Amino acid sequence: MKVQRYKNAHLILLSVLMMTWPVMAAVHVQCPGDIDGDAVIDVPDPFHPSNACLHLGAGDGFSIMADGTEMYTFGFSNLTGVPPEMAMHHGMMAAQIPAPTIEVEEGDEFYLSLTNVGMMMRPDLFDPHTVHFHGFPQAASIFDGMPGASIAINMGASLTYYYNIVEPGTYIYHCHVEATEHMQMGMLGNLYVNPAQNNLPDGTDLNGFIHHTGYTYAYNDGDGTSYYDVGYPLQFSGFDRIFHEKHLAVQPLPFAEMADTYSMINGRGYPDTLLPADDPSRPYQPVTSLIEATVGQKILLRLSNLSTTDFFTIRVLGLPMRVIGKDAKLLRGPTGADLTYNTSSITMGGGETNDVIIDTTGAAAGTYFLYTTNLNFLSNDAEDYGGIMTEIRLN
Amino acid sequence: MNNTSYKTRALLVFLTAGLCLISGNAGAEIPGITGPTFNLSARADCIYGGDGLGILIWGYADGDNRGQYPGPTLLVAEDQTVVINLTNIDIPEPVSIVFPGQVGVQATGGAAGVITREASIGETVTYTFTASEPGTYLYNSGSHADLQVEMGLFGAMIIRPAMGQQYAYNDAQSYFDVEYLFLMSELDLRIHDAIAFGQPYDTSTFFPVYWFLNGRNAPDTMEENFVPWLPTQPYNCMPMMMPGQKLLCRFIGAGRQSHPFHTHGNHFAIIARDGRLMSSAPGSGIDLMEKAFSVGTAPGQTYDAIFEWTGEKLGWDMYGHQQDRDEAPTGNFPGPEDIDHDGDGVFDEVMMEMHEYEPDHGKPFPVDLPQNQDLTFGEMYNGSPFLGGEGLLPPGQGGFNPMGAFVYMWHSHTEKELTNNDIFPGGLMTHLMIMPHMMP
């Protein structure tokens, strides 16, 4: 495996880095109910009955583009369940594209610990990292992750963010340190909050829509508008090959010339979008974008754009799209006006999210397509037939 | 990669901003020139990019004043008959103005152009219309617009409603306490250089390297209005508010690119698009209002949005009232004896702040913050997670936020646009400062 060779570099660079760490620095996970510091709740804390914990590492790594090109990246890795003394080891050179998907529940107290594992391939850099919970309502700047207004975590240490999760919806997260660079390099991820409506008692009447145990919704809609059978987060982003190459080569970074050449869904270009989750050929790009459902089901697409350079217009061909949410809000006016709408394409700039429901009732079984109508992005850099495209397979 | 000069500038900005707020209601009103008759000129001048580079522009000017980037913000009252006389001083091709959103604009003088009547050097053209619909509008050149808008011939117009100065529209829900303009534009340096040196150019290869809010790149966006060292870029973009206030954002896409403008801190409510209320029918109020944390402002569009913030439901007391307790907190995750909603006499002595979310009152800060040596401090961090708070920081770190404001970056989320001609940070970016309420 190509990526493997860089693992050897870890041990050498690790020893170099260890010398630069401040004496007090240490991996330090904060999670009520977790006894051994691995962000897994061991004994539920009665004063935090519904807390959720996650331990993320922030560092660098390599991803493989759909044309086979290896791309240097910055990214997050999931260190939850890893003993603290092993966290640095597991986190180094483990950057995932996209970042580990965060799924939490309305009502959770969410403790997110971030450990900066350093950039192995750039020992000259001492960049701190943050998590910006993009769209978090009524945020406090200390947990906003915007480095200029608060704090960012240095290498070898951990910072715990606290979010009182009160609003369901489709959000995103990313590192906000030197945002143009760190986001172009890949520190982007899916994040969504499930609504409390999922947990209503069986048989609850939602204005004529009868809820049953196991039903899932995108929002607390009160009428089943956002009901879905299967849900998929699809995050659109891009890499500028030259920017990444220059980064690895320790060259001045081309900000003005930045133009993405690899357009991707969930960190993969077509046809890699169709590979299953955790496909061994893409060890650091584990998220699939292949959408599978049975005729008659409702598919929820949690769409987000985190490109640092482009708007994307996204189309589903052959099946109807109904936009039910934008920016983690149900499309409903203040006096109840139903602002959801049907379409066959949706345009999103960076930092925008949209929830789309595809009702497959009456559709023929078979293969349908989701792709960008900015057709020049149906490419993987110099390779044709790639980019932002995936399939919806109805059984 | 840090930019030291950025930090130094930010120091000045935030000190000034903080001081101004003490002395008055700074920035609460959008600066501009008042109508209904405007004598504008179009002339060549020079602006400064955020990196200090001088750039040739063509700008609209108020009478004999210098050209501006953007042009003067035109302030008009509803139902006024607006007369705009435009004289071309030295632009070497005919210039004009179009007013998207205005119906039935009459143009006289000059010569007929492709879209409207236009003025060659020395000529004056007059545009007349009735400001029948209050709202936020864009004006820009309708002549050779692919070049002239690039060169800077655009500006904002605000039609104030009959309902009053504190309303965006004739609707009670459009009330605001403070208002700010967010006029977005871009600049392709190659075209300006070509014009300056009489070289050929091709606007279809448009590839900007500067991105602006109200004609300034960050960090200049956060300087005061009318600072003398930016004589042709008079307008800042430095939103400030207090918890519970309503901040009206007037978004305008004045350039050729769409910009996904993102507000940290909270959602905003979009109340109007293209100068028309988000309303299903007259008398229905703003019933089509949408909440969002980003607005994809396309060229020529305007949006009005109201932003509010109270910090409610954070799950901890953001005013740090727990700090006033007699005994020290017993740890990061305190036991029940430390959480006191019932009022055992300790918290009751701590006054609620204006607009404070009562259930969070007294709740302890939920986590231990790392040791100082493990942290990189933002220049606008003042050592405390609490609003109005203050904490010890290592020498030379942070502290450029003397009021203890909560600071949020407001910016284009096409992150490439946070640069000034290849230098990060900069570009289409500013910060919102949420200031603590002042105790009398």
Added chain:
Amino acid sequence: MNKIIKRDRMTVVWAVLLLTLTSGTPVVRGVTYDLVAGEFDTLMPDGVTVRMWGFGLSGQAVTVPGPVLTVPVGDHNLTINLTNNLPVPVSLVIPGLPSALTPVYHQAGDPYAGRVRSLTAEAAPGGGQRTYTWTDIRPGTFVYHSGTQMQIQIQMGLYGALKHDFAASQAYADPATAYQTDIVLLYSEVDPSVHAAVQSGEYGPSGTITSTVSYWPSYFLINGESYTPGQAPIPAGVVGQKVLLRFLNAGLRTHVPIIHNHIGKLISEDGNLLPFFRDQYEVMLAAGKTSDLLLTPAAAGPITVYDRKLDLTTGMESSGGMLVKLDVAPLQTQPGLWKKPIRNRLGRV
């Protein structure tokens, strides 16, 4: 026409018949169009000749955009018989109209093996034929275009407009969408370097251009034409009467048409009636999108519609690109125009 293709066509006919019989519904009625895909050279206003691929009705010239196809009021079915005279396979899709797809994938041995080439069944190159059918067509404005190697074939010109009204002179079920005149405004772009590479066979894995990643258009067209000063305006009915502007974008980039001096009502998106109409002077016309805007001109005379993205150039020349003039007639001079269809600049209803 060879036998294999004939058999293809017959298979489709039989399939349709079989489907009709087994489902027990009456025989599918509907309008049928015979479309031809072919190539031609077009002269841009700046004197540059560009190879285009286009559609045309059988027996007529191939054009860019292709002919405006109308599904008549009361009819809900559409059949298109496509004859492909291009040297590459071509197919037809209509985004927004639900339909089953029969995708075609690159075969083993092809550099793109396993990737989808056509989103639905192809008409073979060099005269191959294929029949496409749509049923239950809802009212609206749609783009039809090739579903084969879309990143190339759409920018080469394989697109056109399709419209279907709810009732005579009424676009959608909502009576507020009635109009007297409708005008199709189809936006698209041309990157001449890609067209030249396709023409010379230099586009492809071993060619000078291997993907569309460096797309950079320099011609900006409305209904296939870049504006030239003095261009004849499109008749837009009579003052005070409703004009339905059907905006379609077959380009790869967003454009933002602005109606100079006017405010319209945006009533639809991608052939879907909006739940609430919006008063707007602009239309955010993203790539591939359609939007209908109702306009009621208060005064006779010209109305300029220009792209606020400011793609107002023809090659390197100014005063061109995506700008079009509409002409509103005064009431007294054209009393007989009420409900009489008006031909647009392309001479189509």
